[in-house]
Amino acid sequence: MAEELVLDIKDLVVRYDTDAGSVKAVNGINLKLRRKRSIGLVGETGAGKTTTALAILNLVPEPAGVIKNGSILVDGKNILAMSESELQKTRGKGVSMIFQDPMTALNPVFTVGEQIAESIRIHEGVSEKEAMRRAVEMLEIVGIAANRVNDYPHQLSGGMKQRVVIAIALACRAKLLIADEPTTALDVTIQAQVLELIRSYREKYDTAMLLITHDLGIVAESCDEVAVMYAGNIVEYGTLEDVFNQTKHPYTEGLFNSLPNIIERRSKLTPIPGMVPDPTELPEGCVFAERCAYATDECGKTVQADQWLSDTHMVRCSRYCEPDFNIIRRIKT
Amino acid sequence: MSETILQVKNLNKFFQTKKGLLHAVDGVSFDLEIGNTLGVVGESGCGKSTLGRTIIRLIEPTGGEVYFEGKDITKLKGKALISFRKNIQMVFQDPFSSLDSRKTVAQIIAEPIRIHKLAKDKADLERQSLELMDTVGLAKRWYNTYPHQLDGGRRQRIGIARALALRPKILICDEPVSALDVSIQAQILNLLKDLQAERNLTCIFITHDLSVVYNFSDDIAVMYLGKLVEKAPAEELFRNPLHPYTRALLSAIPVPDLSRKKNRIILQGEVTSPINLPDECRFKKRCYECEETCGVAEPVLREVSPGHFVACFHCGSGA
Numbered sequence: 001m002a003e004e005l006v007l008d009i010k011d012l013v014v015r016y017d018t019d020a021g022s023v024k025a026v027n028g029i030n031l032k033l034r035r036k037r038s039i040g041l042v043g044e045t046g047a048g049k050t051t052t053a054l055a056i057l058n059l060v061p062e063p064a065g066v067i068k069n070g071s072i073l074v075d076g077k078n079i080l081a082m083s084e085s086e087l088q089k090t091r092g093k094g095v096s097m098i099f100q101d102p103m104t105a106l107n108p109v110f111t112v113g114e115q116i117a118e119s120i121r122i123h124e125g126v127s128e129k130e131a132m133r134r135a136v137e138m139l140e141i142v143g144i145a146a147n148r149v150n151d152y153p154h155q156l157s158g159g160m161k162q163r164v165v166i167a168i169a170l171a172c173r174a175k176l177l178i179a180d181e182p183t184t185a186l187d188v189t190i191q192a193q194v195l196e197l198i199r200s201y202r203e204k205y206d207t208a209m210l211l212i213t214h215d216l217g218i219v220a221e222s223c224d225e226v227a228v229m230y231a232g233n234i235v236e237y238g239t240l241e242d243v244f245n246q247t248k249h250p251y252t253e254g255l256f257n258s259l260p261n262i263i264e265r266r267s268k269l270t271p272i273p274g275m276v277p278d279p280t281e282l283p284e285g286c287v288f289a290e291r292c293a294y295a296t297d298e299c300g301k302t303v304q305a306d307q308w309l310s311d312t313h314m315v316r317c318s319r320y321c322e323p324d325f326n327i328i329r330r331i332k333t
Numbered sequence: 334m335s336e337t338i339l340q341v342k343n344l345n346k347f348f349q350t351k352k353g354l355l356h357a358v359d360g361v362s363f364d365l366e367i368g369n370t371l372g373v374v375g376e377s378g379c380g381k382s383t384l385g386r387t388i389i390r391l392i393e394p395t396g397g398e399v400y401f402e403g404k405d406i407t408k409l410k411g412k413a414l415i416s417f418r419k420n421i422q423m424v425f426q427d428p429f430s431s432l433d434s435r436k437t438v439a440q441i442i443a444e445p446i447r448i449h450k451l452a453k454d455k456a457d458l459e460r461q462s463l464e465l466m467d468t469v470g471l472a473k474r475w476y477n478t479y480p481h482q483l484d485g486g487r488r489q490r491i492g493i494a495r496a497l498a499l500r501p502k503i504l505i506c507d508e509p510v511s512a513l514d515v516s517i518q519a520q521i522l523n524l525l526k527d528l529q530a531e532r533n534l535t536c537i538f539i540t541h542d543l544s545v546v547y548n549f550s551d552d553i554a555v556m557y558l559g560k561l562v563e564k565a566p567a568e569e570l571f572r573n574p575l576h577p578y579t580r581a582l583l584s585a586i587p588v589p590d591l592s593r594k595k596n597r598i599i600l601q602g603e604v605t606s607p608i609n610l611p612d613e614c615r616f617k618k619r620c621y622e623c624e625e626t627c628g629v630a631e632p633v634l635r636e637v638s639p640g641h642f643v644a645c646f647h648c649g650s651g652a
Contacts (some may be wrong), residue, residue: 044514158377159603187376187541189600192585196599214514217587244591258519259589260548265568268526269548271519275484 005073006176006208007033007056012070014051014060014232021280025051027232027287028069030306031210035175038202038209040219042255043229046276049212050100052229053178056210057091058082075175093123096174098198100181102161106153112139112164113149116171123172138167142197159190166197173205180212195222216255220244225312228252231277231287233304238313248315250292253327286318294319294327338535339365339388339503344397346380346387353609357383359559360397362634365503370529370536372550372567374543374582378604380559381539382426385505388537389421390414401503419449422501426508428488432480438491439476442466445498465494469524486517493524497532504529505537510545522549543586547571552640555579558607558615561634565641575637575648577622614646622647 014026026048033039041049054060056072058079072079074095082090096119099105107115116135121128136146142163144156153161162182169177179198183191199222202209211223219226219240226243228236228251236249247253254272261267274291283289289299302318309315319325346358357380365371373381386392388399390406398405401420409417422445425431432441442462443452452458463473469490480488489509496504506525510518522545529536540546546553547567554564555576563576574580581598600619614620614627626646634644 044516157603187604188543188585189376189581190603191587192597192599195587196597215587216589220589220591221587240591244589255515256589258515260519260522260542260544265547267548269519269523271523272516275486275517 004035005032006035006075007031007210008071008073009052009056010071010073012052012055012072013068014048014055015066015068016064017066018064018280023279024232024282025065025279026055027282029229029232029234031227031234031237033176033208033210035208036202036206037225038211038223039225039227040223041210041212041227041229042214042216042219044214044276046231046279047229048232049229050180053097053180053210053212056176056178057095057097058087059091089123092119092174093172094174095176095178096169096172098166098169098177098179098182101185102158102165103185105165106161108153111150111152112156112167116164116167119168120171134171135167138171139164141170141201142167143193159186159194162186162190162194163197166194170201173207175206175208177202177207177209178212179209181214182211183218184213184215191218198222216244216259228255231279231282233287233316234306234314235288235316236314238310242310242313246313248309248313248320248327249288249317250294250327251288254291286316294325335366335368337364338367338402340398340400341365341388342398342400344384344387344399345395346383346392347395350608355608356380356559356610357607358387358394359610361556361559361561362397363554363561363564365535365537367502367535368529368533369551370538370549372546372553373537373539373556374541374546374553375556376541376582376604378558378607379556380607381556382507384556385423385507385537385539389418389423389505391423416449419499420501421503421505422496422499424489424492424496424504424506424509427512428480428485428492429512431492432488434480437477437479438466438471438483441480441491442494442498445495449499451499461498465498468497468528469494470520484517485513486520489513489521490524493521493528497528500532501534503535503537505539507539508541509538511540511542518545525549543583555582558604558610560615560631560644561642562616562645563641563643564634565643569638569641573641575641575643576616576645577620577648578616581621616645 009031012026012029016023016025043049055067060067067080113132113135116138117131120134121131136149139149140146144160144163183194225239227234230251236243236252257270272291277287283300285301286299286304289295304316304318306314306316307320342362344358344361348355348357361384375381387394394407398407406417439462442465443458446452446458446461452461471490510521538549550567553567553570554561557578563579574583581600584598602619605618612630614632617623617627632644632646634642636642
């Protein structure tokens with residue numbers, strides 16, 4: 001491929017070994033992200049989205065978390081084979097992360113200026129004074145007045161704290177930005193501000209982004225591609241057009257149908273029956289089979305593999321081996 | 334003509350803080366008809382939860398009246414107040430913290446029935462509790478489990494069963510689905526819809542999620558810094574929003590539909606402090622249409638077309 005790959009995840013498997021059994025958090029996912037592009041990783045609680053993100057930074061909490069298999073290439077280098085000092089250089093500079101909850105992601109005993117300056121000082125090897133000057137610059141980029149630089153996190157509102165978290169993530173101009181539910185804790189009007197901020201920054205510095213969210217609306221507005229995750233599997237992957245308008249996986253269909261519909265008011269919603277399977281006891285075959293309206297007896301037994309329906313559109317559903325199979329999602333017009 | 338069941342008149346709730354008077358709910362008035370649903374939307378801190386709690390006097394109002402079936406309930410005391418509470422019940426936001434973790438599902442659901450002495454004997458209490466569990470779709474086998482053993486969706490079902498136990502006429506739902514995943518959220522919303530239709534329940538539905546409220550409500554009221562800034566039938570509000578804040582709020586909803594590209598209004602700044610408010614439009618500092626007159630006085634809520642109320646100097650004025 002002509003465009004350079006910023007991120008290349010191959011067959012990643014992550015487990016958490018707990019007293020209650022081995023939690024199969026991520027089960028063989030593949031994901032490629034090119035420069036300037038953005039992928040939305042969507043799924044519900046427990047789907048393995050955050051674990052995937054942490055694996056990219058080699059931050060899966062040990063000792064419970066174990067990366068059993070796979071490789072993660074960031075800019076061509078395998079994160080999983082790096083020494084601790086190489087990792088430190090990569091984190092923040094090569095890959096940076098916006099964490100979900102701004103209330104807990106910041107250190108309460110340091111000023112926001114110090115927290116932004118820290119990563120600049122470490123990665124750019126500049127003096128403390130210079131790092132602080134650049135921290136002030138970053139604050140202004142994210143829309144916070146320079147005179148707040150000596151404020152502590154508790155003196156700022158939720159929206160401002162999230163801007164600080166973003167300033168930290170953007171400070172070293174990483175090529176790859178991982179945003180884990182960056183706006184979930186925020187109100188819609190503030191969410192719109194923050195998404196706009198990330199968008200304009202990425203445009204300026206050609207940053208690639210993996211955006212983790214449960215909100216399909218945010219994906220539609222901020223991403224080029226979508227990966228839908230369910231019980232540790234990427235069950236569908238493609239461009240926005242592929243996944244939103246040519247939906248193939250029954251789970252993706254279920255997600256869309258669960259959303260309150262802005263067009264048909266007061267219509268009954270169509271929830272997905274049942275619940276997410278226990279991640280310690282996943283079925284051998286398709287993980288979605290027991291909630292799936294299209295499942296056959298075979299589905300629960302057949303090990304699911306990625307099937308490419310076009311150059312850009314992948315689905316992990318064995319029923320697409322049948323030539324005539326398709327789901328019947330109605331596209332709302 | 335349908336019958337008005339709840340009338341809120343000029344309801345106020347102020348909190349005294351060190352920095353001054355905090356206007357949580359400020360002069361809110363509305364009428365609610367039997368079987369209808371009023372959606373209350375707004376951002377964190379706009380006073381929507383305080384409004385819900387003040388209506389059923391979980392928080393005492395600072396001023397104003399609430400008429401339930403024609404009777405002012407802000408004056409009720411003692412036994413009369415306890416007895417009145419049967420009529421309006423509440424479903425709380427967070428099914429993780431609103432259930433007593435030391436009580437079993439059965440005890441939680443039975444508690445209101447016990448307090449209001451609505452069961453003849455122990456067997457009757459058990460029968461009623463099981464019936465309620467069945468109504469909200471909780472399997473019998475959860476009867477003796479504790480809330481921590483259940484997932485969020487099931488816990489919220491317990492919260493709903495508890496609220497229904499006294500056969501209330503009005504249900505106040507404060508962000509009942511915001512802690513849940515979309516597929517579970519849809520299950521709970523459908524349940525609430527079915528219950529409402531079966532029992533002719535009147536609902537006040539408090540949420541920050543505009544697509545949920547649109548799907549669920551007959552009328553929608555938009556709150557900003559303790560005030561109602563706009564109120565209209567749901568379809569009218571979405572088709573023809575008038576207040577600059579409502580328009581910004583609607584434009585900010587991310588829509589999972591590629592064919593709907595829209596002009597987004599991005600508001601500058603954040604919600605201002607609700608403490609010691611000056612006598613001017615509360616939205617003035619973030620408004621993209623404000624003029625000098627907006628700083629002179631506070632706009633009042635007025636009816637610009639049948640059922641459509643707005644508090645803004647510039648909208649709907651004959652245009």
